């Protein structure tokens with residue numbers, strides 16, 4: 001997206017004229033980087049019950065590695081949740097031999113530093129969601145937990161502006177959740193067109209919040225039965 005005039009990249013309620021303004025905006029505001037483990041329960045449910053089985057049907061085992069990109073990952077909780085869910089799901093289905101690699105990227109250096117540490121405060125109420133994955137955490141203090149090395153080793157983090165990322169079509173799954181809402185609609189669409197080039201033809205993506213009708217108008221197909229995942233494939237191939 002080299003030709004894009006960066007002055008057109010205004011996020012709502014902020015007057016940003018340059019790339020460093022944009023970076024400062026996301027580094028300086030706790031609200032815009034807010035995240036949680038397994039934030040969208042339906043997304044993780046559909047990942048397990050539809051996306052991974054579909055990828056296995058289209059030859060994932062032969063490829064040997066499930067590649068996931070968590071774009072705009074904030075402090076890493078989304079990326080680690082994806083790694084835990086994918087590993088757990090493949091193991092449950094008997095595919096221990098298929099590796100999982102998650103790439104977490106964010107514009108904010110501070111968030112990526114936290115992500116690389118993988119140390120989080122986890123409250124008692126958070127454990128209701130996290131309990132099935134307790135073995136993936138090591139206790140450091142009263143409410144302080146570290147991501148266990150078996151999961152940490154599956155995830156790499158990079159400081160990167162999704163707008164400038166030029167990725168090969170190598171990802172089986174792309175998640176870009178609650179990132180684009182800060183950008184003007186016409187700019188969101190331009191970013192999505194760029195982002196989905198990183199998804200393999202057999203792969204699936206979730207970008208939110210973006211209208212299903214618009215995605216369909218661009219030729220993307222919803223994964224049958226899924227309210228959240230899309231693909232570039234046609235329904236006939238998926239059937």
Ligand SMILES: C[S@@+](CC[C@H](N)C(=O)[O-])C[C@H]1O[C@@H](n2cnc3c(N)ncnc32)[C@H](O)[C@@H]1O
Nearest residue numbers: 026032033035072074106107108161162177179
């Ligand atoms: C509300 S958080 C969402 C975090 C996570 N995806 C989730 O759903 O929990 C939004 C994140 O998007 C990041 N972000 C915004 N614009 C970005 C861009 N152009 N490139 C990379 N990250 C961006 C912000 O730094 C912030 O960490």
